[in-house]
Amino acid sequence: MALTGAANPSFWRHKRVLITGHMGFKGSWLTLWLHRLGATVTGISLPPTTEPNLYTEAKLEELCQSHFCDIREVAALAELVNAARPDIVFHLAAQALVRRSYDEPLTTFETNVMGTAYVLEALRGLDSVRAAVMITTDKVYRDNEPPLPYGEDAPLGGHDPYSASKAACEIVIESYRDAFLSAHGVALASARAGNVIGGGDWSKDRLIPDAIRAWQAGAILQVRRPQAVRPWQHVLEPLSGYLILAQKLCEGSAPASAYNFGPKVDEAVAVRDFVELARAAYGGGEVNYGDGGEGPHESAWLALETAKARTVLDVSPTWTTVQTVQRTIAWYRAYKDGADARQLCEIDISNFTKCALNPIVADKTSAAIK
Numbered sequence: 001m002a003l004t005g006a007a008n009p010s011f012w013r014h015k016r017v018l019i020t021g022h023m024g025f026k027g028s029w030l031t032l033w034l035h036r037l038g039a040t041v042t043g044i045s046l047p048p049t050t051e052p053n054l055y056t057e058a059k060l061e062e063l064c065q066s067h068f069c070d071i072r073e074v075a076a077l078a079e080l081v082n083a084a085r086p087d088i089v090f091h092l093a094a095q096a097l098v099r100r101s102y103d104e105p106l107t108t109f110e111t112n113v114m115g116t117a118y119v120l121e122a123l124r125g126l127d128s129v130r131a132a133v134m135i136t137t138d139k140v141y142r143d144n145e146p147p148l149p150y151g152e153d154a155p156l157g158g159h160d161p162y163s164a165s166k167a168a169c170e171i172v173i174e175s176y177r178d179a180f181l182s183a184h185g186v187a188l189a190s191a192r193a194g195n196v197i198g199g200g201d202w203s204k205d206r207l208i209p210d211a212i213r214a215w216q217a218g219a220i221l222q223v224r225r226p227q228a229v230r231p232w233q234h235v236l237e238p239l240s241g242y243l244i245l246a247q248k249l250c251e252g253s254a255p256a257s258a259y260n261f262g263p264k265v266d267e268a269v270a271v272r273d274f275v276e277l278a279r280a281a282y283g284g285g286e287v288n289y290g291d292g293g294e295g296p297h298e299s300a301w302l303a304l305e306t307a308k309a310r311t312v313l314d315v316s317p318t319w320t321t322v323q324t325v326q327r328t329i330a331w332y333r334a335y336k337d338g339a340d341a342r343q344l345c346e347i348d349i350s351n352f353t354k355c356a357l358n359p360i361v362a363d364k365t366s367a368a369i370k
Contacts, residue, residue, distance in 0.1 A: 006356040007243035011250075013038035016128070018086035020044045020071060020119060021093030022064065025201040026135075028054040029235050030090060032345055033243070035063040042084040044069050044077065045093060054200030057335075058342035071115035081122040088246050089132040091119050094166075098139070099205045101162035102296045112165035113172060120176040123186065131187040131249035131256075133242050134173050138194035138231065138262060138304050139163040147301040149265050152192070152258045152308055160296065170258065177256060187249035191242050192304070193261040197324060198235035199331025199344055207271065211278055212332045215285035226272035226289040229301045231262040233317065234324040236352045238262075241315045254312050262304035263317045277322060281329035318356045327351075 017034050021027040022043030034041050041064035048055050055061070065084070069076050071093045094112050095101065101108040116134060123129050141150040142157025156171070158164030170190055177188040197208045204210070207223075214221040241261040248254035269277075272289060279285045309315040319327065331344050 006353050007033070007037055007240060008247060009037045011247050012243070015039045016042070016085060016087045018042050018044070018081065018084045018089045019064075020089075020091045022060075022066070023048045023053070023055040024092060024096070025054060025198075025203065026196065026235055026239065027092045028058065028060055028200065029198065029345060030092070030239050030242070031055075031060050031064050032058065032342065033236075033239060033349055036346070036349060037243075041065070042080075042086065043067065044071070044080055046070060050202040050204075052202055054202075054341060054345075057200065058345060060342075071118055072110055074118050074121075077118055078122040081119075082126065085126070085128040087128060087130050088250065089119075089123060089129060090242060090246070091116065091132065091134045093119075094135075095162070096137075097203065097205055098160050098162045098298060099296065101160055101165070105161040108161045109165045109168075112162075113168045116169045117172050117176075120172065120181070120188075124176070124180050125184070127184075129186050131246050132181075132189075133246050133249070134169070134188070134190045135242070136166045136169050136173075136190050136192050137163070138192050138260065138302060139299070140167040140170055140192055143299055147303075149303045149305040150260070151305040152260055160298065182256065187252075187256040189245055189249055189254075189256050190258045191238065191245060191261060192258060193233070193238035193241070195230045195232050195262075195302075196235040196238060197232060197328045199328060199335065199348065200341060201235075207274070208278060208328060211275065211282075211285065212329075215282055216336065220286040220288050221275070222288050222290070223271060223275055224290045224294045225292045225298060225300075226270065226275070227292055227300070228271050228298065229268050229303070230271065230274070231265075231268040231303050232274055232321055232324060233261075233263050234319050234327065234352070236348065237317055237319070240318070240352070240356065241309055241313065244313050244315055248313060259309050259313070260304040260306045261309055261315065262306050263321065265303045265305070267317070267321050268303040269321055274321070274325070277325045278329060281326045282333075318352060
């Protein structure tokens with residue numbers, strides 16, 4: 001049986017796990033966590049796109065079999081997937097930035113839609129695979145009017161190319177599940193989460209990395225849409241959900257379908273409030289708040305209904321928004337002071353697991369964060 005609220009090491013030990021996008025921010029954290037759980041990890045990814053990056057700083061090449069491959073390269077991808085013979089697959093490889101999708105819409109659609117189809121095609125007929133979790137985003141939903149939390153049955157859509165591409169991914173995933181994979185005993189699910197933060201993200205046009213860069217350089221953080229509301233969560237929250245979902249898919253105790261992962265609805269906060277939490281945790285930092293009119297369209301309000309994850313998977317948020325911000329800023333401060341990136345991640349994973357297993361511990365953790 002799964003441990004309530006936490007990944008079960010006895011299940012993951014010796015499992016062959018394939019991660020696409022393992023050199024990205026979320027993929028790096030997942031690679032480390034699976035290694036800690038005793039899994040044998042194979043990764044397929046493009047090279048890291050930032051300097052520094054968590055994959056390199058945490059020396060994660062020591063923990064997995066790593067391959068460079070663009071998921072749009074069909075033959076090369078299929079060869080690597082066949083060679084890995086995974087029991088479980090996590091598909092994270094994507095063009096994951098909203099603003100970049102406006103600059104590179106075709107690359108975004110090619111990578112996110114056809115790349116996902118190519119991964120699924122590589123799994124078709126591979127008799128080793130028992131479960132696959134395809135990571136999309138919380139932005140797959142058509143804007144609600146008036147704003148309401150999005151449940152998994154809400155209409156899909158997307159104004160920007162990134163959101164639209166991920167909504168299209170959901171249709172591709174459902175098609176492959178119904179037309180091919182379920183008949184071959186592969187449990188295929190999609191996981192919808194976003195607005196993740198945590199140590200080791202240096203991407204451009206993400207709020208916390210932009211803030212850390214600005215404040216460490218003594219510069220002013222520019223915030224475009226301070227009134228936008230988002231469901232912020234620590235990167236370990238959705239990753240924990242992905243791990244538990246994959247296990248329950250293998251055990252046959254959860255339906256192969258779509259799942260939202262996010263904080264409680266009342267934990268969604270405006271960007272301005274979120275920045276002020278980060279500035280307080282950092283101990284200062286200058287900010288210039290815009291009027292919300294700069295740049296291309298982005299949703300003004302976003303929150304997810306996560307009742308399905310709670311009732312089916314027994315997955316609930318572990319850390320509050322305040323704790324999430326404090327732990328993230330503490331990670332970057334410690335890293336800047338010379339702490340080892342992998343060790344910092346290990347500490348966060350250990351603390352998260354303890355809190356997930358014991359909510360009383362979780363309630364007390366913020367007082368211990370420096």
